[in-house]
Amino acid sequence: METLRDILDAAARGVFPPADGGTTVVPQPSRRHAGVLSFTAHSVVFLDEDPEWVHETLRGVDSDALAATMNPRFLTALLERTGRRAETVDAVWVGSPLPGGPPLALTEITDAGHPRIRYARGRRDDVRAWTADGGVVVTGRGVAGRLEVSVEVAEEARHRGLGRLLVAAARHLAGEPLWAQVAPGNARSTRAFQAAGYRPVGAELLLQRKMPVCPSE
Structure with a gap:
């Protein structure tokens, strides 16, 4: 099947x-x-x-x-x-992995208590996160074990193309297709993923359990 x-x-x-x-x-x-x-x-x-x-x-x-x-x-x-x-x-996007290093300097977050790590672990497995000046990029295994990416850009760092650089960097960090879910109304994120070479593949609605559950279950 x-x-x-x-x-x-x-x-x-x-x-x-x-x-x-x-x-x-x-x-x-x-x-x-x-x-x-x-x-x-x-x-x-x-x-x-x-x-x-x-x-x-x-x-x-x-x-x-x-x-x-x-x-x-x-x-x-x-x-x-x-x-x-x-x-x-959400609109669902996918990007192929890219060779070589990322296009900006990144520092991996090793603090398990970092708020972005804690949040991501509530939704994904094998979470990793990196910081750049003004932003954070996070990867982890989500739906059906696919590798998913999310980014966060500080308000003072917006309008400089940092979001595009972060999602592009994630393609260099991944050794497999990288998935992203973006709210259709989030034009800023949509433009960033499109500019970084991600391709739209469809739309997705997740049905979450009302009770907390381990991400791997």
Whole structure:
């Protein structure tokens, strides 16, 4: 059976599910991670749920079939059935690894109590973080074990291209495709990832458990 990781690995290579208006249901990659991933004219629901219930519920949504999995009525039904809570719908980007060193000086954070480390460990495994003058870049394993990146730029360091340099640096630090989730309304981050060579692949909504759970579960 095809797994979510299989689908993600293929998307990182530029190979996407068929644009046939369909929805594929695959098992959750872990107890922690469930959600919906929408590609062009095809969606993937990663959830330990009866596929027939998913398809039947989608048929009852008064929406364009190509957008039904991201329709609030369907997502509300998912939340009620699973008892989970929703995060925001994010645009998903992927960047290929780059050779050589990063384009700016970075210092790895070794303090496990650093606030960015603590926050990231609540969502990801194998977290690493680096600081630059005015910014922080963090990587860690998230959904289906994919390597994910996030950055933070201090207010006084904005509008200087630092965000772009940080997300570009992450591509030099990674030895595999690097994933990012960006809120569609966050134009600043969107421009940074695009300028750093990341490619948009789809949209994603994660369904979080209401009770805390170890990131690896």
